[in-house]
Amino acid sequence: MLLLSKKQDWLGNIRGDIMAGIVVALALIPEAIAFSIIAGVDPKVGLYASFCIALITAFTGGRPGMISAATGSMALLMVTLVKEQGLQYLLVATLLTGVLQILAGYLKLGSLMSFIARSVVTGFVNALAILIFIAQLPELTDVSWHVYAMTAGGLGIIYLFPYMPFIGKSVPSPLVCILLLTAIAMYLKLDIHTVGDMGDLPDTLPFFLWPDVPLTLETLKIVLPYSVPLAVVGLLESLMTATIIDDLTDTGSDKNRECKGQGIANITAGLFGGMAGCAMIGQSVINVKSGGRGRLSTLCAGTFLLIMVVFMDEWIKQIPMAALVAVMIMVSIGTFSWSSIININRLPLSANIIMLATVIVVVWTHNLALGVFVGVLLASLFFANKISHFMYVDSTLDEDSSTRTYHVNGQIFFNSADSFVAYFNFKEVLEKVIIDLTHAHFWDISAVYALDKVVIKFRREGADVELIGLNEASATIIDRFGIQNNPEEIGKVMGGHS
């Protein structure tokens, strides 16, 4: 099941996939190195992870053409673990992350994505972009002017080179930036940080290695608080990226398979000495832009990455960090959703608040999972508040019999229960009160309590109370409602209501 794919997913677009795979592999190298540095591990940990994850998700992933590798969002979550416990515990945490993700896949938690509102997604990508940018700042503080000049020059090359005639659109500009800056640094023998200063690079193929830690409950206690957010953020970013690629390519994807695929990829990465990773928004967009559509593009990206890194490690060591910083700034600019800033005046205030709250929480805590949690919570509250306005009560008085009939319309639930009670006038002296609920919906127990309260108050004032249409109104309380998407049942409950 996990390995099943249509022939066209692999062979539908061979030329485009291979070319795009090469472009993506070239762009993955600086990112994998940069993210390893964020996490505080040797660049080889990120590079091995990127290779393993790209290779495995090509087969097991649910979204053909999506690029998964070591990512910044995940790297940020593991900083403390690496600092306090070391690399071996990171590998165990990666394994556990994979297991949790597979579990999520089998529990079909991918469908929970529908709870994440659009504004939360926007906040997530914006926060991610800001974090990637902030992570570059240490390389830009307390350094000589050469570094600033090289970074600025690198950005210039990246964005201006594509306008060159003939070769502009057939050679990846980040590659040109890296090659040129490396050549300049080597020629001028500049004393600036290079990739080689940051730790070991891979010189062999990755090999199987069981993490060197005691398999005790103590270990589990150490890694679990890291694995859970890693698993959550990994799935969130992967599923969000999958949705973006779905939109771009006008095709569907299997979200639950993606969860399992990410899990298997992370387990593999952990066993071969790599850090945890997930899908990458920026790289996946680059892949589609370069003409990649099928699984072959992901496979090629992983394979070319490894080949280039293993055989050119002596050269990669010479790359100045300034070149990597330029590439990463490009990634953060490309990941940021600029339309959410440009359109900020046109979007509803609640959407902007949700987006900004998500961004602020993430930038503050460096934890994307927390940001998404706050965003989802806010979005739900705003929604509940909006829906609670869909309720009003009007009434008619029959003076002869001293009877007032209240007609209740709309949605009554925890948030609107108090305003529901406030509609009733208990000071009025009446013989009889009729409450017509035919056009109301009682969604939860709070609504029922509110109704009880109204009835009791009227009775204490000496009025007789009659309820009309209670059965129709309370049909929505039953939890089973909503699980069955049966048009007839929904018609029965909602029918005749406006």
Place this chain on the structure above:
Amino acid sequence: MTNQPPNVLACIDGSVLTEAVCDYAAWISQRVAAPLELLHTINHHPEMANNANLSGNIGLGSQEHLLEEIILLEQQQSKLKLQKGKLLLQAAKERVIAAGTADPICSKRHGNLIESLIELEDSIRVLVLGIRGQVHDNKNKQLGAKLESVIRSLHRPILIVNDTFKEPQRIMLAYDGSKATNKAVDMVAASPLYAGLNCHLICVNNNEDTAAKLLQQATEKLQSAGNIEVTASKLKGRADQALCEYQQTQDIDLTVMGAFSHNRLHDMLLGSFTHKMLLNTNKPLLFLR
């Protein structure tokens, strides 16, 4: 859809065989008195990339721009395909009306042919399909890429057209006593399509007695249905060769047979009889499944 009478469905794609497909479909629809539906599918190829910008950078609003660019490109391509499909269906409609079919239904569907046919299966009475599509025009020894999948996935009679239309007079029914061919005999006996035609019932079997017995049974079945003139013959040798030779010498216009009764693995190892017949004959084949 379920309340409608099942249609004769003709698949139109603009290949050389399209006209013949229209003619045969018109002929069948008139004989069985079923409505004729002309189907053209418009297939996007989302697995194929149309654009390739290898500059490998992403900047301000890259994702939005990329989406717009791709949508614009695909919209233009789809519009062209829609236009082409409209013209094709118009031409096909005129042709079948000229052939005497009143009121053919024209349908256009998005998606690939096999998926569309599987969705439409319940409303199909007979499917009429060219042996090869537009991609393989003028490659005489090549079968259409989707042909086998279509035949395997549908359980409706399928007429495979491989030559210009000639109103069938003599049909050949290959019979070997298997379940698939027994079903074929039943269907031939029951359908108004074959009424008044000369049916050559052929059994290829190296054992004469078995062949005679099998032919005896089938002939009775066919004759009991009435209006079918049966000529029974026993042949020897390899079934596909023998049948093709017979077809040529007796000037048979249409061959009726079962199809792909083995699974794909069996056929991959031992070769498929249906496949050989498709390759070697130059008269239309009607597969009853």
